[in-house]
Amino acid sequence: MKSPPSVVLICKGLGMQRVLIRRQQATWVGFILPCILVLLAFVIFPLVYSLSLSFTDRTLTFPTYGFIGLGNFSELIHSSEARQTLLNTVMLVLGAVGAELALGLLIATLLHRATRGQSLLVTLIAIPSLIAPTAVGAIWKLLMQPGGLSNYIIGFLGFNPLDWFGNPSLSLLSIMVADIWQWTPFVSLILLAGLTSIDPTLYEAADVDGAGPLQRFRYITLPGLQTTFIFALLFRSIDVMRFMDKIWMMTRGGPGISSQTAPVFIYREGFRFFRVGYSSAASWSILLMIMVLTTLLFRFLKDNT
Amino acid sequence: MTRYKGLVTTVVVYGLLALVIGTALLPIYWMVNTALKSKGEILSSPPHWIPAKPTLDNFREVIAGEGMSQGGLKYASNSLVVATASTLISLALGSLAAYGLARWKSKWSERTSMWILSTRMFPPAATVIPVYLMFAKLHLIDKHIGLIIAYVAYNLPFVTWMMRGFFAAIPAELEESARVEGCSNLGAFWRVSLPLVRPGLAVAGLFAFVFAWNEFLFALVLTRIDSATIPLQMASYQGVKGLIWGSMMAAAIIASLPGIILAFIAQKHLVRGLTLGAVKG
Numbered sequence: 001m002k003s004p005p006s007v008v009l010i011c012k013g014l015g016m017q018r019v020l021i022r023r024q025q026a027t028w029v030g031f032i033l034p035c036i037l038v039l040l041a042f043v044i045f046p047l048v049y050s051l052s053l054s055f056t057d058r059t060l061t062f063p064t065y066g067f068i069g070l071g072n073f074s075e076l077i078h079s080s081e082a083r084q085t086l087l088n089t090v091m092l093v094l095g096a097v098g099a100e101l102a103l104g105l106l107i108a109t110l111l112h113r114a115t116r117g118q119s120l121l122v123t124l125i126a127i128p129s130l131i132a133p134t135a136v137g138a139i140w141k142l143l144m145q146p147g148g149l150s151n152y153i154i155g156f157l158g159f160n161p162l163d164w165f166g167n168p169s170l171s172l173l174s175i176m177v178a179d180i181w182q183w184t185p186f187v188s189l190i191l192l193a194g195l196t197s198i199d200p201t202l203y204e205a206a207d208v209d210g211a212g213p214l215q216r217f218r219y220i221t222l223p224g225l226q227t228t229f230i231f232a233l234l235f236r237s238i239d240v241m242r243f244m245d246k247i248w249m250m251t252r253g254g255p256g257i258s259s260q261t262a263p264v265f266i267y268r269e270g271f272r273f274f275r276v277g278y279s280s281a282a283s284w285s286i287l288l289m290i291m292v293l294t295t296l297l298f299r300f301l302k303d304n305t
Numbered sequence: 306m307t308r309y310k311g312l313v314t315t316v317v318v319y320g321l322l323a324l325v326i327g328t329a330l331l332p333i334y335w336m337v338n339t340a341l342k343s344k345g346e347i348l349s350s351p352p353h354w355i356p357a358k359p360t361l362d363n364f365r366e367v368i369a370g371e372g373m374s375q376g377g378l379k380y381a382s383n384s385l386v387v388a389t390a391s392t393l394i395s396l397a398l399g400s401l402a403a404y405g406l407a408r409w410k411s412k413w414s415e416r417t418s419m420w421i422l423s424t425r426m427f428p429p430a431a432t433v434i435p436v437y438l439m440f441a442k443l444h445l446i447d448k449h450i451g452l453i454i455a456y457v458a459y460n461l462p463f464v465t466w467m468m469r470g471f472f473a474a475i476p477a478e479l480e481e482s483a484r485v486e487g488c489s490n491l492g493a494f495w496r497v498s499l500p501l502v503r504p505g506l507a508v509a510g511l512f513a514f515v516f517a518w519n520e521f522l523f524a525l526v527l528t529r530i531d532s533a534t535i536p537l538q539m540a541s542y543q544g545v546k547g548l549i550w551g552s553m554m555a556a557a558i559i560a561s562l563p564g565i566i567l568a569f570i571a572q573k574h575l576v577r578g579l580t581l582g583a584v585k586g
Contacts, residue, residue, distance in 0.1 A: 024490075025409060025411065027405075027490045028405040028406075028408055028409035028414075029405065029409070030405070031401045031402060031404055031405030031490075031494075032401075032402045032405040032406060032409070032417060034398050034401060034402070035398045035399060035401065035402035035421065035461055035465060036402070036417070036421070038398060038457060038458055038461060039421065039424050039458060039461060039462070041458075042432075042436065042454060042455065042457075042458035043424045043427065043432060043458055044424070045435075045439075046432045046435035046436050046439065047427065047431065047432060047435070049435040049438070049439070050431060050432070050434060050435040053434070053435065107322075107325055110318050110321050110322050110325070111322070113314070113318045114318055114319060114322055119572055119573075121322060121326065122572070122575070123568050123569055123572050123575075124326050124329065124330065125325065125326060125329050126568045126575050127329065127330070127333065127564070127565055127568050128329050128332075128333070129579060130515060130564035130565065130567055130568050131333070131519075131560070131561035131564040131565060132518065132519040132521075132535070132536055132539075132557075132560040132561055132564060133519060133521065133536075134519070134521050134536035134539050134540060134557075134560060135336070135536075135539065135557035135558075135560045135561045138336075138539050138542075138553050138554065138556075138557045139332045139333070139335065139336050139554075139557060140332065142335065142336070142339060142550055142553070142554065143332060143335060147348050147350060148352075149335055149352055152350075152351060152352055181328070181329070181332065185329060186579050189575060189579070190579075238426055241428065242428040242429060242430065244430060244521070244522055245521035245522065245536065248521070248525075248540065249539070249540060249543070262428075262430070263428060263429075263430035263522070266430040266431070266434070267430060267433075267522070267525075267526075270433075270434045271437075271526060276434050276438070279434055280434055280435070283428070283430055283431035283434065284431070286428060286430075286431070287427065287428060287431045290426065290427070290428055294423055294426040297426075298419055298422075298423065301419075302419070
């Protein structure tokens with residue numbers, strides 16, 4: 001079926017072009033629609049459903065339940081366990097993301113200098129970020145158990161062995177170490193991409209002006225990396241607030257609740273204590289915090305892509 | 306003098322990078338090392354850096370399903386089925402959407418893209434309870450199809466964003482001429498544009514596969530025995546008569562393989578893939 005070019009010309013002549021464009025636009029929407037429907041059904045609807053559950057005392061064990069208004073939310077505010085969970089989550093975000101950004105910046109600078117063999121180095125460094133998070137948890141559980149390799153190395157360096165999983169003040173730190181090991185590579189890779197995009201003539205100009213390495217770092221590298229840096233910060237913070245796999249493998253939130261973060265709390269309330277209403281209220285509380293970070297992230301993406 | 310200084314810098318840079326790579330790979334080496342040791346040797350003190358008598362017993366135990374509710378490679382094959390099916394479906398739906406978004410010239414196109422991406426940022430812990438209640442009502446618990454649907458929803462935003470970039474890089478004139486030749490919109494997409502983004506499809510597919518293969522929380526909640534996946538097998542070794550480190554590490558190796566292979570195949574696209582295809586890299 002060939003439509004000769006003259007037909008198109010006639011259409012244009014009759015002022016039909018607009019109609020054609022509008023029909024074309026409807027086609028594009030048709031292409032996008034299946035994707036939107038799946039997301040509406042299996043992401044947005046569940047979230048709305050969860051919001052409605054959060055105002056009820058629904059459990060998985062009793063068939064009857066009722067509307068209790070903001071009861072779940074007020075219970076959350078007054079629960080010392082929920083407060084401890086929030087504190088753990090915030091500490092994990094600050095500690096892990098802070099270390100990942102600092103180490104990532106250092107490694108990115110090194111990689112940027114290593115022009116020979118860079119792609120192989122990048123591949124080897126990237127491996128921790130790609131393997132299954134449950135495997136990461138299993139590996140670090142093995143390394144950090146009382147008679148494990150980490151204590152052997154700690155003893156070799158002349159320190160006392162650490163009881164990573166038995167000591168409540170170390171358990172969250174053990175999760176932090178595993179997360180830093182897993183995600184610093186990823187942060188260094190995006191910072192490396194940021195470094196590569198800085199205009200090299202800026203450095204040449206700085207050399208001409210007699211700037212030292214510290215000044216070049218302060219006045220060219222840091223401002224040039226700002227966008228990438230903030231992206232990595234927000235992206236990693238959101239992820240640290242969401243993951244549960246490594247924690248489940250390493251400590252299950254224990255001992256006590258010393259390494260319990262928001263997702264573990266939500267899972268335990270929902271599927272161990274069967275309080276799905278209360279658990280939904282908790283998930284909406286953390287969801288609102290993540291939404292704030294996501295909005296910031298998107299504002300950033302919009303300005304910088 | 307400057308040449309000498311340059312040499313020193315190079316030595317320092319590569320020396321430090323060797324240290325970084327050592328730190329990144331030592332835990333992975335230890336996983337392999339432990340998986341190849343016999344039970345008695347695993348907790349030897351001081352630890353053996355190389356297994357005295359390397360054995361595949363741990364892998365045999367994982368395959369035999371010793372101490373597990375399922376034998377054979379049931380967990381791995383469940384992972385394979387679920388990850389493959391969900392990847393194919395999300396590639397199909399995602400590239401259609403990506404193509405539409407790349408060609409649709411309207412302010413709503415950008416807004417829709419952002420909305421699609423935002424659905425990926427929601428914590429899985431927030432959707433897992435309502436999805437569980439929905440699937441329980443639909444009798445989809447412990448069925449492959451349930452987990453496949455969950456992973457399609459999980460991977461769609463990622464695939465759409467990654468493919469949108471690839472489609473945007475193709476000049477629209479190519480499809481215009483195909484349409485003038487009488488191709489339908491779908492025909493132009495299928496015959497002209499899709500073949501041109503084949504490398505993009507491969508990369509997005511690899512990442513989607515690895516994300517589904519690695520996923521834990523939905524697998525934990527939506528499966529029981531019949532369709533449990535590899536991450537669950539690893540987690541359940543914790544419960545079996547103390548910890549069976551050797552088997553756990555053998556399972557961890559099986560679980561890690563797709564990710565390690567991905568690192569080597571998709572070298573150039575690692576940054577893009579890991580940032581949901583959102584940042585140029």
